[in-house]
Amino acid sequence: MAGGEELTLKILVDKAQNKVLFAEAGEEFVDVLLSFLTPPLGTIVRLLSMPSDSSQLKFGSLSTLYQSVSALQTKHFWTKVGKDMLLNPRNSAAAQCQKLKIDIDDTARTKYFMCPDMLNNKHAGSPLLSTLEDVKCTCGSLMNTQMELVASDVRLQESTSGVFVTETASFIITDDLQIMPNLLGTTVALLSTHGKTDRNVPEQRTLKMGVEEVLNLLRGSLLSKTPLTDLVRQGPFSCDIVKSDTGKYLPRITDSINTNCRRMAVKVLVLKSTKKALLAQVEEDFVDFLFSFLTIPLGSVVSLLGGECSFWSISNLYKSILSLDVERHIKSQDLKDMLLEPMLAQKFLCKNQILPIREVEAPTLCCVFNGPHSYLIDKQNSPFLQCSQVICVDPKNPTGGTTVVGGFIKGPATFMVSDDLTVIPFSSLSIISALNRLNISLGDVEEREMSIGMEEALGLLKASLESTSALTDGLSLVLQKPKQEKNP
Template identity: 40%
Template sequence: MAAAEEVQFCLKVMMMKESNKVLYAEVDNDFADVLLSFLTLPLGTIVRLLIKHYGNKAPIIGSLSSLYAGLLNLDSCHFWTEEGKLMLLNPRNSYGFQCSRLKLQIDDTPPATQCFACENFTCASMYYKMTCLCSTLRNIMTGRELEIEAQSADKSVFTAQTASFLLTDDLQILTNTSTSLLQVLKLNGIGDTSVLEERTLIFGLKEIMELLKRSLVSQTPITDVILSISSAAGTLNKRQKFSASTKYESDALPQTNENVSSDSKKIALKALVQKSTHRVLLAQTRHEFIDFLFSLLIIPLGRVQFLLGKSTCLGSINNLYRSISNWEDVDYMMSKEAVDALLDPQIPPYYLSSYQILSLNQQSSSAVHFRYKRGRYFYTTTPDLGSTPMKMIDPKGHDSFVKGRTMYMVTDDLVVSTPSSAFIISTLNRMKIPVSDVEEQELGIGIEEALSILKASLFSTSALSDGLKPFLMRQQKQEK
């Protein structure tokens, strides 16, 4: 397959002449697959890819960017294994192998198509640098990358290979029919089609990355991308204005999906709160809450949409998600499994902590089997009569990522670090907050609080304050 930098799509785009705004674009199944793959990307992967592509000019995604940076800077000694930290920094896509067939791949995370085995042919891991369990010598399983057999030969990923679609400016995907065309024209008040003109545009890796970025914040991402091609500086200013005009309604709790259970355990959190504003200055907590925060980075966009329902405020991603959920004719999709992978993507094996609050579905771990045939060893996830099962190793090394018996400090924008009294003092001095205006409040973080923090983390750089304010105010009223 060609390198991502070399792949290009030719799009026929219908635009309004006077406003220079995109009405829709005609796209084939290859482009639709790339766009739909956004829903399978974990939040941490999106942050990492944008940093890799844009460097110092990477957009700030709410508090997720600072959460990722804090994870990167947190010493590995606080994790049960070094691999556990790397798993969080480079979360795998549960649909990674299928996405490896995309015509243009933006996610460079290796899919789980290889395993690593010890010298005794007893232990196996889907992650490298692990230590086997069978030997007193603690054999290190490195440098033994072994291909796993049995992969699909299908060329398409999500949509049918010959399907064609109309993609609106706000990322609604419609089947390319006269019914869909009339629907778009009428919804946009187009009575006279002479106001429209067709243009042919080339979309490569640069434009797809720009589309991913814009889809998180804008209701006109395709128009924004086209404008960015002709004026990069102009679009940067437009992006900044959009961010500044976005207001987080912290008093309104997320409208969750009705399928999400509210039966959840509570995790204790002590927060230093400014009494006059209900602003959370920072919080101190144990590893249970830290595991929850880091787990935000492994949640795919499609699962975020599933958890939060209509209240994600994720630009045009809402429309992309609803387009698939509203389709009555699934003939345009590869399979029902492909639809499920977009609407409710799972978490890869070994990623869930025992302290997980949110409702996340984890894929079952595929057992690895080996067999000796014709002088060679073969490793496969599909057992046969001559194969022997191997012990699978949990790369986290424990039932959580972060070690217990340690207190951690979390800032308002979700930077995790070890406690520092000097940092607390400097925070009060920097914000000019008198000690008399500060109090410590203890909260129980359950499903409602967790969903509110998730929502706030998507576009607020004060995720703790915005996510917990309704609960702090509710608790204050109950104490009076």
């Protein structure tokens, strides 16, 4: 995280209620605010659940899902690096975010590594490259020699000014994080909405924000409908996560989403009297699907859910971007798309992913072999030098190859998933212990076989954000249906 940096925010406050009416900000603060949509969910869980944090955020069922990854033994993952990818997922917009005045995402930036034997001409075949350290090479050695990237492609170079919004733009930000161009009509309308008159003049204040305050604002954007006021009051956030009604967790599927995707089979132990899911017996593909939630950027989650999610202020932030003009407010259409639908970082996509998400396309890189002074260049430089195009390996592949394996979890394997998305290796004794602990009669439970497709997948994603009973809530429409007996 950037240390010692500070942002200044001008706010208008209702003195009687100590409530923020709105704020006025330029590109530096708005860039930081918009960057909240780019970190993966796993990063947000980690940042807001640090032991040193006195107000740790319990993030629906995602907190227990993250803890499950941490607690699961490395032997259950194809590679040790794969487990670390889930615990510290990369931000595909990291190159942009590292230029923020305050960047709260402390995840390691993308670096490039090669096998030392390859640089010493002891390796046959096409040159291989890894974006993560200590990934196994096909020769068995670890790819741990960091390579310098000399870029001529403007996409790989750092811009000297701004991040997402234009430098000269000025914005009005409401207490619930709606961003609007700073115009006279906007100011008058907001004051009228709050009933302010000449006799009731609000107070102008200047709010200074460092890393801790930005983290608190991120927390507030997930918990509160008044995150700016809560920040000024320096008290606990007013928790306004809007939990969907039972039976309404399945988001409306839009025409742009293909529902003819692959499906996964799961067996769910259900409490007959309440239709509550106690636990599920699943295979490695379903665990990969659940763990993949941690790699999805927050903005992409809002996009998958049709622009609506339980985080009121985040939804407002997302909708604001839709209304901001390219070039006048947002620097380019590419950057606007990056915020509205951020992709997974390179090599984070699972082969069996149900949800319609994509990972960023890797740049075409070549290696100039010059012993210990070897370096990487982008494609535009390659016609002028003796070089070889490199191929990126899949860090989840245990043999170090470029072939994409199914996902992070090694199979074949069977796991048990509880209602709050705690994942452990399957054990019949653990099931019996859980039933005894909950004082549940065997006569009140039944096994349901389910097929999980796009609709159920989106329901589980949505429920994981706002519920500690994600299986029950995410599969509620399926669970409410009578059990269909198999034909003899």
